[in-house]
Amino acid sequence: MGELYQVETAQQALQNQEYTQALVDLLFQLADDDFILAYRGSEWLGLAPHIEEDVAFSSMSQDMMGHAVMYYEMLEQLGVGKADDLAQLRESAAFRNAILVERKNGTGGYNDDPHYDWAYAIVRYYVYGLYKKVRLEALQKSSYTPLTVSSRKMLTEHRYHLMHWQVWLKQLANSTPEARTRLEAAIAKVWQDAGELSDLGPNGDSIVRFGLIADEATIRQEWLATTKDIFQNAGLAWPGEPGTAPERGRAGVHTEDLAQALATLSEVYRIDPAATW
Numbered sequence: 001m002g003e004l005y006q007v008e009t010a011q012q013a014l015q016n017q018e019y020t021q022a023l024v025d026l027l028f029q030l031a032d033d034d035f036i037l038a039y040r041g042s043e044w045l046g047l048a049p050h051i052e053e054d055v056a057f058s059s060m061s062q063d064m065m066g067h068a069v070m071y072y073e074m075l076e077q078l079g080v081g082k083a084d085d086l087a088q089l090r091e092s093a094a095f096r097n098a099i100l101v102e103r104k105n106g107t108g109g110y111n112d113d114p115h116y117d118w119a120y121a122i123v124r125y126y127v128y129g130l131y132k133k134v135r136l137e138a139l140q141k142s143s144y145t146p147l148t149v150s151s152r153k154m155l156t157e158h159r160y161h162l163m164h165w166q167v168w169l170k171q172l173a174n175s176t177p178e179a180r181t182r183l184e185a186a187i188a189k190v191w192q193d194a195g196e197l198s199d200l201g202p203n204g205d206s207i208v209r210f211g212l213i214a215d216e217a218t219i220r221q222e223w224l225a226t227t228k229d230i231f232q233n234a235g236l237a238w239p240g241e242p243g244t245a246p247e248r249g250r251a252g253v254h255t256e257d258l259a260q261a262l263a264t265l266s267e268v269y270r271i272d273p274a275a276t277w
Contacts, residue, residue, distance in 0.1 A: 005143040005211050010077040013144065022206040023144055024080055025096070026213060029201060029250060030135075031071035032097035035087055036258065037128060038064035039265055040101065041121075043110045049118060056164060060125075063157045070150050077146075088269040092259045093252045096201060099245040100193035101128060102258040119172060119179070119186035126165035127190050127227060131197045133158060134223045135213070143211035166230065173234040187231075187239060194242035198223065201250035 007013045013020050041061030048054040072083035080086065103124070106116035136158060139151035172183040198220035200207050208215045228238050247253045 006145070007143055008145045010074070010079075010146070013078060018206060019210050020078060022203055022210050023212060024075060024078060025201055025203045026207050027071050027075050027078075028096040031068045031075065031086075032095045033068075033101050033128075033132075034064045034071070035068035036095070036097045036261060037101035037125070038062075038068060039261055040103075040105055041125070043105055043114075044116065044121065047110075047114060047116055060161050060164065063161070067150075067154050067157075070154075074146055074150075084269065085273060088266040089273060090262075092254045092262055095249070095254065095258060095262075096252065097249050097254075097258070098193070098196045098199070099247050099249045099255060100124065100190065100197060102249065102255060102261060103193065104257050117182075117186060119182040120189060122165060122168045122172065123183070123186040123190045126162070126169055127194055128197065129158065129162050129165055130227050130230070131194075131219075131223045133162060134219050134226065138214040138219055141211075142213055147212070169230070169236075170234050173236055184236070187236065191239045192243045193245050195244040196249060197242075199244075199248070199250045 005019070007019070013023055038061045041057055041064065044054070044057050044061075046054060048057050068087070069083065072086050075081070075086055076083040101124075105121060106114065108114040108116075133155070136151045136155045139147045140155075142148050142151070169183075172179045174180075198216050200213070200216050204216060207213060213219070224242075231238055245255070247255055249258075
């Protein structure tokens with residue numbers, strides 16, 4: 001895990017500038033991943049296959065948004081800025097989420113002839129969810145105590161999310177030939193971007209050196225091994241090593257999809273950031 005370092009509070013973290021910067025970089029990755037994917041999940045409201053799924057998907061997206069808020073509040077405690085402002089007022093180049101989570105759900109827009117891909121939603125949420133589980137487990141050994149505490153709470157909720165996506169994956173894999181074909185196409189599409197998930201960004205060496213989280217290779221190996229077992233148990237072919245998009249979200253290089261998502265997310269907040277909602 002890197003240096004023998006244990007920091008209990010934000011005030012202690014601020015005593016070491018290099019440690020603080022590594023922590024801030026990691027927190028933005030954690031927060032932005034959950035924040036953006038939670039938004040993509042919210043776009044399924046009223047469009048999920050049936051009413052029970054509509055409620056379930058909305059609830060899980062709300063949980064994920066809550067996780068993002070916890071990370072943004074940690075950043076606020078470190079003096080980076082107000083949590084709401086960090087989520088709503090930054091430009092896309094300041095975001096550190098992986099490209100996978102910002103991709104649109106499909107063609108069209110939520111209010112303009114949406115043609116969303118349910119198989120893609122299942123695969124994206126499940127693949128990201130499996131990675132998130134490994135990342136949360138690694139954070140339980142973090143040198144920053146607030147991260148260890150929050151990760152335990154998040155894991156409790158997240159395990160139920162994974163059970164939900166696993167049921168859907170098996171249903172689509174063993175349903176009709178059309179469902180199976182769409183699922184396999186969705187896996188191929190997700191796999192083009194999934195490789196970036198384990199990237200710790202330009203400051204990754206410091207993040208690991210200060211013991212904030214395990215190194216990229218360790219997390220990636222465990223995540224891919226778990227995912228491979230699940231795919232094979234569902235009767236799905238293993239797609240091999242995941243790819244990465246030309247853009248690098250961890251370094252602030254994003255697609256136009258993120259800019260459009262942020263414009264929608266922050267539209268009301270930007271009218272009057274000082275207002276009490």
